Amino acid sequence: MRSIIHSSPASAGSELENRLFAALPTDVDFATIRCVDERGEYLEVREGQLQPLSQNFDVGAMVTVWHDGGVGHGATSNLSPDGLGWAVSAAKRWAGVSRATGISVEPPIGIASGSYTSPVEYDWSTLPLGDRIDLLHRQASLLTKETATSDVASSRVASRIVASSAMLARRDVDVVLLASNGARIEQNFRFVYPGLSVTAADGAMTQSRTFGAGAFCGQGGPEVLERHGFGDAAERIRDQAIALLTAPNCPSGTMDVVLAPDQMVLQIHESIGHPLELDRILGDERNYAGTSFVTPEMFGEYNYGSNLLNVTFDPAVAGQLASYGFDDEGTPAQREYLIRDGVLVRGLGGISSQQRSGLPGVANARACNWNRPPIDRMANLNIEPGASSFDELVGSVERGVYLETNTSWSIDDSRNKFQFSCEYGRLIEDGKLTSVIRNPSYRGISATFWRSLKGVGNLESWQAMGTPNCGKGELNQMIGTGHASPACLFGDIDVFGGDTE
């Protein structure tokens, strides 16, 4: 997508970049300027009708000043010399305030130049706007129509489908981070977010299915759609939504649970990712997002899960949603184990949080946009594949449930007591997937849940996905995180169903 400004900030040597460099103050200990140029497009066909196309163009910059132990920020959408000058003055002023009354943080004086670009196989010109709209109309039609392969009576389909949506969003985000030591980091992200949803109803009963609840997103071009099977999902989720209307409620009891990768996304995010964020452990988020049951002395010795649990921070998975070369403090990003053979070894915190806590971290200080400062975010947080095929996982279960796609999530502020619900479930009886069940939920406690991990799927079921919207921070920030996982088996989990009969 074409930038709204004449020269992209990601154009080395451009007039704008020269202006940004020139704005960096020289009378302070250190300063950076982070300029973000974002273009987005949102297309949706809802109940068969194309919704108004929406695009956004957003450009701005944040100046950060470190001086005499203080740090301050100034952000503006006015990139003229006057506008940048205002941002510099504001950052200096706040650095002075925080020097007197704030937490001291060392400047990133070692920041070095580099670049990152999303891997794009096909340009969007290979799927122009008209074709994108046609694609969504086709998927929307499949969400509501009978086909030869459907096992649902055709006369009942249209009457039971009460809502449907096929959507495609994409964002091009170019970021340039310039530092007063002359360093220049350029990152060019290309994000793609496909989505499908369908709701079936019968009286006061409704059941909805989606395309992974938004988890099937990533970096790249139109190939992201193919990578996640966007074109093959509509009929399947439509038939599943209808089948759920007459399915029995999920049984209640303690039993084995196999979680599909698109539910593992949520499980990893809420009960591993957030508890390991160092800024939560440091208390920054206690007024809003919460704290953590993890305490500093746990690192290096705490058995977070069974010895089958291996979790990495991996910013280098090609095409995953939160892959990048550098975080927004300019730290080069590299793969690290956070949990190895079940033992907690490292937290999720950028350089600032590492300095403050004295704990090992990773390059994950990220900002959602130019108008927010970086905070600790989880980026790509992945479960490494294990040794079991999906059939072996299911085959080892005498009585349990298989659950797909998150529909409800709730967890306490220290990320310990959780309750999650899924869109779709199947009973597992004597090692085989049997009948469909509706409203499946399970609850547990993070500190013990991962110790019940009994089986980890191999590469066959491993999928790289993401969470497009993770909210955190004050001021609030919404950002995408990546999560990859195979299907996983957990033992003795508290499972239950809904109220709807």
Added chain:
Amino acid sequence: MIDQSYFDALVNRSCERLSANETLLCTLDAESTDFIRLNHAVVRQAGSIDQANIGLQLIAGQTSTNASTSLTGVLADDEARMTLVLETLRGQLTHLGPDPHLLFCTDGLSSEHVAHGAVPASGDALGSIQAAAAGRDLVGVYAAGRKVSGFANSLGQRNWFETSTFNFDWTFYLGDSAVRDSAVRDKAAKNGYAGFDWNETEFLSKVATSNTHLNALARPSIAQPPNEYRTYLAPAAVRELVDLVSWGGFGMHSHQTKQTPLLRMVEADASLAPQVSLREDTRNGAAPNFQEQGFARPDEVVLIEAGRYRDTLVSPRSAKEFNAATNGASADEEPQSLAIDPGSADTKTALERLGTGLYVGNLWYTNFSDRPACRVTGMTRFATFWVEDGELVAPVDVLRFDDSIYNMLGTRLIELDDTAEVILDASSYEHRSNASVRVPGALVDGMRFTL
């Protein structure tokens, strides 16, 4: 920061570039914000933000398309951006067919609302905050400054809503989060002070309330087992419940497509308690009374009356799609100024009326555990106490609840307080929020806690 005359000039120049068959709708969202984030009563992050964003909807006949762009505040630059965006939108119109659900206001009235309060200089506010927090582990955020919302169209309608506000959202903690000792960690009293005019006496009164709660939290906590408990929900906890229900609960689209969590009220004659009346109370809220297609919001829309569903929030799009009249709802059809009518129970006697049970100061992370049944789960957070014979006995470790709104605000609702608390939304995703709620506390018999 962008002012009214600048917005008018920018829109007027863009309208000069329209063809005879084109209509342009513009919405402005701009703010100048100082933010101070605190942890352990010292500054964690602080800065200033100057931002402006304009949304454009270009309409030709029955076809339309949208785009938004950030603005610089430099007229020549912004005019160039608007021109480029308009060209982009015109190019897109050729790919789009007629939109049968397109509706925009053609006879709207212009309006202007400007309210600048006595917002203190941010450094002064920080001084007050740090003085009040002396000896306390304070964590929170102070955000303040000007904020404007504007609407303009090529038909000549102009609407302007400008305020200067502050919002300090904070928590006092009893002990450091990074310690394992459960006797002190996670014990906290949350509070907020927001508005147009900073009043030091009023602020210190709020601080005193937090100190009182924190002193009570210093007692040894107890772990209550999962069970059904007689429960008093403070206004902040009631707010959390109605915020969740507002997620698809009151919009016409969600009703017509049976996705509303209140489906049983529509399809199966379910109801809430007769004490519960709920309205979108724009007149007494803090949000603009116009929306992005130029329609005015009425002073109020009654959503639930005496426990029965009455009306929905209707966006222009839904109005056209479902053959109804719009009531000025935005596209998401979510309330901006939700109010629950107070009841008749004396707020001051809440503990006495609770007798023995749980006093819940806040709920947290609510979500639907069975959406069509409006069954909700979530956690207690901050000041939650076990009460016996009307006296606070001990703080209670966090508990998970899982219960139906039809129970909590229906069959098991005993009474609502006779005063409703105004809570100005402290959220700031993309920009500072204008939303607010006005809710009373609620006494519930037998709320279900599960973990």
